[in-house]
Amino acid sequence: MKAVSANSIKKIFNVEKSTVTALQGLSFDVEQGELFGVIGPDGAGKTTLFRILTTLMLAQEGSAQVDGFDVVKDFKEIRKRIGYMPGRFSLYQDLTVEENLSFFATLFNTSISANYDLVKDIYEHIEPFKYRRAGALSGGMKQKLALCCALIHRPTVLFLDEPTTGVDAVSRQEFWELLKNLQKQGITILVSTPYMDEASLCNRVALLQEGKLLDIDSPEGIIKKFKKPLWAIRSTKMFRLLQDLKKMDNVESCFPFGQEHHVTFKEVLNISSLEKELTALGHRDLKMNQIQATIEDSFMELMK
Amino acid sequence: MRILRILLEKEFRQIFRDPAILRIIFMLPTVQLLLMPLAADYEVKNIKICVVDYDHSPYSHKLINKITASGYFTLVDYADSYDEALGYIEQDEADLVLQVPRSFEKDLVREDEAKLFMALNAINGVKANLGGAYLRSIIIDFNNDVRLEWMQLPRFNPQPIISISPINWYNPLMNYQLFMVPGILVILVTLVGAFLSALNIVKEKEIGTIEQINVTPIKKYQFILGKLIPFWVLGLIVLTIGLLISRYVYGIIFVGSITTVYFFAGVYLLAVLGLGLLVSTFANTQQQAMLLSFFMMMIFIMLGGLYTSIDSMPDWVKTFTKINPVTYFIEVTRMVILKGSTLVDIRSHLITVLGFAIVLNSLAVWNYKKRS
Numbered sequence: 002m003k004a005v006s007a008n009s010i011k012k013i014f015n016v017e018k019s020t021v022t023a024l025q026g027l028s029f030d031v032e033q034g035e036l037f038g039v040i041g042p043d044g045a046g047k048t049t050l051f052r053i054l055t056t057l058m059l060a061q062e063g064s065a066q067v068d069g070f071d072v073v074k075d076f077k078e079i080r081k082r083i084g085y086m087p088g089r090f091s092l093y094q095d096l097t098v099e100e101n102l103s104f105f106a107t108l109f110n111t112s113i114s115a116n117y118d119l120v121k122d123i124y125e126h127i128e129p130f131k132y133r134r135a136g137a138l139s140g141g142m143k144q145k146l147a148l149c150c151a152l153i154h155r156p157t158v159l160f161l162d163e164p165t166t167g168v169d170a171v172s173r174q175e176f177w178e179l180l181k182n183l184q185k186q187g188i189t190i191l192v193s194t195p196y197m198d199e200a201s202l203c204n205r206v207a208l209l210q211e212g213k214l215l216d217i218d219s220p221e222g223i224i225k226k227f228k229k230p231l232w233a234i235r236s237t238k239m240f241r242l243l244q245d246l247k248k249m250d251n252v253e254s255c256f257p258f259g260q261e262h263h264v265t266f267k268e269v270l271n272i273s274s275l276e277k278e279l280t281a282l283g284h285r286d287l288k289m290n291q292i293q294a295t296i297e298d299s300f301m302e303l304m305k
Numbered sequence: 306m307r308i309l310r311i312l313l314e315k316e317f318r319q320i321f322r323d324p325a326i327l328r329i330i331f332m333l334p335t336v337q338l339l340l341m342p343l344a345a346d347y348e349v350k351n352i353k354i355c356v357v358d359y360d361h362s363p364y365s366h367k368l369i370n371k372i373t374a375s376g377y378f379t380l381v382d383y384a385d386s387y388d389e390a391l392g393y394i395e396q397d398e399a400d401l402v403l404q405v406p407r408s409f410e411k412d413l414v415r416e417d418e419a420k421l422f423m424a425l426n427a428i429n430g431v432k433a434n435l436g437g438a439y440l441r442s443i444i445i446d447f448n449n450d451v452r453l454e455w456m457q458l459p460r461f462n463p464q465p466i467i468s469i470s471p472i473n474w475y476n477p478l479m480n481y482q483l484f485m486v487p488g489i490l491v492i493l494v495t496l497v498g499a500f501l502s503a504l505n506i507v508k509e510k511e512i513g514t515i516e517q518i519n520v521t522p523i524k525k526y527q528f529i530l531g532k533l534i535p536f537w538v539l540g541l542i543v544l545t546i547g548l549l550i551s552r553y554v555y556g557i558i559f560v561g562s563i564t565t566v567y568f569f570a571g572v573y574l575l576a577v578l579g580l581g582l583l584v585s586t587f588a589n590t591q592q593q594a595m596l597l598s599f600f601m602m603m604i605f606i607m608l609g610g611l612y613t614s615i616d617s618m619p620d621w622v623k624t625f626t627k628i629n630p631v632t633y634f635i636e637v638t639r640m641v642i643l644k645g646s647t648l649v650d651i652r653s654h655l656i657t658v659l660g661f662a663i664v665l666n667s668l669a670v671w672n673y674k675k676r677s
Contacts, residue, residue, distance in 0.1 A: 057516065093319065104315050107308060
């Protein structure tokens with residue numbers, strides 16, 4: 002049995018007379034115990050997909066099963082066994098850390114002590130603040146509390162909607178380590194994120210754009226599919242360099258990427274002639290290296 | 306049961322941690338009940354009068370004394386001319402001008418007939434109307450005094466006279482506070498019951514906590530009861546505060562039984578809580594809920610018979626007052642507090658409000674969805 006299986010899910014929103022297709026027939030499966038990433042830019046349909054799978058929203062077409070139960074017919078069963086952490090912090094800000102946790106434990110007919118071993122690693126981080134109101138916690142702490150609340154009933158499938166958005170780099174790293182530990186306990190985790198660098202931490206990722214699946218594969222698999230040689234180029238005038246590169250006939254694609262531009266070429270590259278050409282255009286301190294593609298490069302390639 | 310208990314526990318914790326809500330629940334009714342009944346008094350007092358006395362005779366003085374001594378009028382000035390007096394009205398310093406003609410005493414003594422002139426500032430219709438009427442009755446009184454003084458009245462009246470002596474049942478002194486305080490109290494209970502509950506639920510929608518609740522296996526009825534019960538209790542607390550104020554500040558002593566009021570209030574709160582719940586299913590933001598509540602509250606107050614008598618409204622407006630739950634509770638509090646009505650007397654009100662409770666709550670539950 003698959004932990005999650007979606008069959009051509011379609012969701013259309015009516016926005017003031019016009020219609021927006023948020024999901025255009027998505028199909029995918031998530032294996033049991035997998036750490037599955039849904040990667041895509043804002044507005045790709047990640048949250049809509051999660052809301053459908055967590056039985057908060059109905060799809061117009063298609064069907065989906067979570068833990069073997071249908072999201073429409075057996076939504077009651079699903080609600081008993083999944084954990085959901087929405088993108089926005091949505092615990093009670095005026096209740097303390099401990100009150101929030103015991104409140105959600107009771108709603109699931111369990112108690113903190115019954116499942117303490119599962120949340121122990123995470124709860125230890127926030128335990129010093131357990132009498133503090135949730136609203137007064139820092140962003141990273143809030144995320145940890147939300148994760149605790151989503152886990153307190155020992156769910157079989159955990160849905161995390163952009164858990165690391167707006168969280169500092171250190172907390173993000175910590176958060177992913179916590180997820181890896183949870184995965185070891187046999188919990189299937191679906192996590193959505195707009196950060197491409199987090200994709201490599203998942204077992205498999207689904208690249209989502211404008212409601213369409215671009216690819217589903219392991220991070221390595223996706224990178225392997227990127228066959229063309231990739232070059233990182235930098236100079237002193239980065240913006241002009243981008244414009245100049247895009248004008249060249251031989252350049253197939255060129256994206257700004259941190260401090261460099263990632264460029265692919267249509268034909269085999271003659272480095273020295275390119276360097277000459279760019280120097281003639283007034284670029285100094287040119288650095289060109291052939292590099293390994295990342296998931297983001299693949300995503301850019303797929304998006305074309 | 307355990308789930309309902311933790312929901313209630315959470316709700317009460319949140320209420321008692323929010324200083325704004327606490328203030329609204331405890332301060333608002335107190336302040337409103339202390340201020341509003343004093344303002345909502347239909348008796349017109351302190352009517353500003355300006356007198357133009359061209360006669361300056363003992364009789365005209367006597368008349369003016371009688372007017373100022375009545376307690377309803379305050380004398381602004383003796384003006385020398387009508388034009389000067391009209392100036393006071395234009396400046397809004399006077400509501401009424403009484404002009405006594407030069408030959409007032411002479412005509413009264415010789416011709417047995419004298420004329421007075423009255424000019425009213427009719428911008429405030431109520432004040433002009435009542436002020437004019439008060440003045441007229443004082444002058445009639447004065448007239449009778451003069452007649453008594455002059456002539457030996459015959460043993461029997463030459464013309465047959467019907468004299469009326471009224472008695473005001475249930476409120477012998479026509480004390481407006483006796484009538485207004487229970488009404489205002491009803492409005493306050495409605496405010497807490499219907500609108501605080503609506504705002505509370507919409508707040509959960511707005512900050513997204515309802516989402517987190519919706520993915521849990523709790524039942525619809527548990528969530529709704531968890532919201533209704535706290536505000537039902539708060540409504541009764543507000544009622545208690547209000548009744549204490551009306552007893553100890555306004556000295557209103559119940560003729561009827563206090564349990565009757567509480568029993569009816571319990572049922573009434575179910576109806577208005579249903580309304581609040583219904584509002585919350587429609588509104589997505591607290592702002593929407595607030596505006597909707599504000600709009601409905603105005604209608605409730607105006608069509609509830611609090612300030613104006615329902616009987617004097619046009620028939621089609623009366624139909625609206627019949628679907629206004631506030632009307633029934635205002636009537637019941639007045640009936641029980643002033644008249645001593647019992648449960649048997651208010652049974653039709655009780656049944657109607659129970660009907661409201663069932664209809665509104667069913668609509669709300671039907672419209673409340675755990676998913677979109």
